[in-house]
Amino acid sequence: MDALTGLLDGPRARGAFLLRTVLEPPWSLRVQDRAPLSVVAVVRGDGWLMPDGAPPVRLRTGDVAVLRGPEAYGLADDPATPVQAVVHPGETSTTPDGVELCDQWCRGVRTWGSGPDGPVVLLSGTYQVDGEVSRRLLSALPQWLVVPRSDLPVVPLLAEEVTRDLPGQEAVLDRLLDLLLISVLRAWFCRPEANPPAWYSAHADPVVGRALHLLHADPAHPWTVGSLADAVGASRASLARRFTELVGEPPMAYLTDWRLSLAADLLREPSATVASVARQVGYSTAFALSTAFKRERGVSPSEHRAR
Numbered sequence: 001m002d003a004l005t006g007l008l009d010g011p012r013a014r015g016a017f018l019l020r021t022v023l024e025p026p027w028s029l030r031v032q033d034r035a036p037l038s039v040v041a042v043v044r045g046d047g048w049l050m051p052d053g054a055p056p057v058r059l060r061t062g063d064v065a066v067l068r069g070p071e072a073y074g075l076a077d078d079p080a081t082p083v084q085a086v087v088h089p090g091e092t093s094t095t096p097d098g099v100e101l102c103d104q105w106c107r108g109v110r111t112w113g114s115g116p117d118g119p120v121v122l123l124s125g126t127y128q129v130d131g132e133v134s135r136r137l138l139s140a141l142p143q144w145l146v147v148p149r150s151d152l153p154v155v156p157l158l159a160e161e162v163t164r165d166l167p168g169q170e171a172v173l174d175r176l177l178d179l180l181l182i183s184v185l186r187a188w189f190c191r192p193e194a195n196p197p198a199w200y201s202a203h204a205d206p207v208v209g210r211a212l213h214l215l216h217a218d219p220a221h222p223w224t225v226g227s228l229a230d231a232v233g234a235s236r237a238s239l240a241r242r243f244t245e246l247v248g249e250p251p252m253a254y255l256t257d258w259r260l261s262l263a264a265d266l267l268r269e270p271s272a273t274v275a276s277v278a279r280q281v282g283y284s285t286a287f288a289l290s291t292a293f294k295r296e297r298g299v300s301p302s303e304h305r306a307r
Contacts, residue, residue, distance in 0.1 A: 016125055017091055018173050020162050022113035023047075023120040028076035030096070031087045033069075035126035037138065039181055040065045040075070041155050045120030050074035051144045062149045064184045068138055075122070084114065109165045123159055125177040140197040147187045154180045199254075202246040207234050211243060211251060219259050220282040225251055255282075260296055263289060267305045274301045 017035070023045075031038070040049070041064045049057040052071050056079040059065065067073055074083070085101050087093050093101045093112070105112050158176045161169070189196040203209040210232040215223065228251055229239040243251045259281040266277045278289035286301075294300050299307070 016127055016174050016177050018110055018123070018125045018158075018162050018177060020111045020159065021122040021124060022107055022111060022115060022118045023077070023122070024113075024115035024118035025077045025120070026081045026084075027114055027118075027120065028074065028078075028081040028083045029085050029087065030072065030074050030083045032072035033087050033089050033091075033126065035089075035128060036069045037127040037181075038067045038069065039123075039125045039177065039184065040067070041123040041150075041158070041180070043121040043123055043155065043159050045118075047120060047122075048074075048076050048079050049144070049146065050076065050079055054144070057144075057146055059146065060148070062151055062155075063146055064150045064152065064155070064180070065144060065146045066141065066181070066184055066188070067144045068141055071143065073144070077120070109163045111163055121159070123155065123162065125158075125180065127177075140200070141185075142195075145188050145194070147184050147191075150184065150187060152180065152183045152187075154183055198246060198248045202243075205242070205246055207232050207239060208243050208246045211239060212247070215251070215255050215258060219255065219262060220280060222282070223252070223255055256292065256296065259283070260293055263293065263301065264297070264304060267301055277301070 017033075020043075021029075027047075042059050042061055044061055046058070046060045049059050049065050051057070051067065051073045057065075059075075076083075083096050085093050085105065086096055091102075093105065095101060102112075105114060107113055107116055154176060158173070158180060161172055161176060166172075188194050189200050199212065203212060211228055214221075214228065214231055225240050226236050229236045232239065234242070240250060243254070247254055249257075263277050263281045266272050266280060267274070273286070274289060275286040278284070278286050281289070283289040283292065290300050290302075293304070297304065
C-alpha cells in the first residue's frame, strides 16, 4: 500500500451526494453546501469555476475540479452572469432570494438543471463527512485544483451510472466517485505545478519510498527505526536522516501520526472498541492507545468518538 492509497483507504464515500446538472446559458450557480471535499467534472460544454478569494478559472469539456470545503465557490457560463441558483447543505437549492428550486429544476433520477437538454452537463460528487484520515489528505491539497482534459474513463461511466435507479446503485456510485477522486489526484500530483506533499514525492526515493510502503502496509507491526532500516536494506542512521529530509519528520513520528489517524477513523465505526482499534493500529492495549491519542490529539478516543 502506498501513501496515497493509504490515505484514501479509510473513509470511503458512503451515501455520497452525486448529481448530473444540465444547464442552458446564461447560467450561474453558487455552491455553499460546506461539503469537506467536492469533485466537479465537465462532461459537455464549458464554463468558469469561481473559487472564493481566487480569480475565475476556465473549465472545458473533460476538465475535472476538486475543491476543499467548507469554502463556497461558483460555477457559471460567464463570471459576470448573475447567480440563478444557490446550493445549500442538506442537498437543497434555492434562488438567491430563497425560493425553493429542487422540484422546479428536477430533470429525472439524480439530474437537475435549468433545462432538459442544455449544452452544458456537469457531474458533481461531494463527500459529506470528513474523518481524520481525510484530514491528512485534505491538508495535502490546495483549496482547489483543476486537471485539464483529464480523459479519465471513469467520467463517462459515472455519467452513465448516475441516472440509473437499480438495486445497489448507491454503492456503485460511491465506488465510482472514489475511483474518480483517486484518478484525478494521481494525475494532479504528477503535474509540475502541483507541488505535491513531501510524503508523496518521497515515494520516488528507493529507500524512503520502500519504508513508507511498509509503514502503510502494516502499521500494526512493532516497527523500530532499526527493523525498518533492516527491511529496506539501509543503515539505521542513513534511513533516519534520509526519511527526515524527504518526508519532513522522523520515521517513528510519521508512523505515530499515521496510526492515530487510522485509529480516529476506525473509531467512527459503531461496532469498534478502543481495544480492538488499538490492536489494529499497533498498540498493545486500549490504555496505550488512549495515552498516545490524548497526548497527540488533546482528547481521549472516547471523547473523539462522542464528538
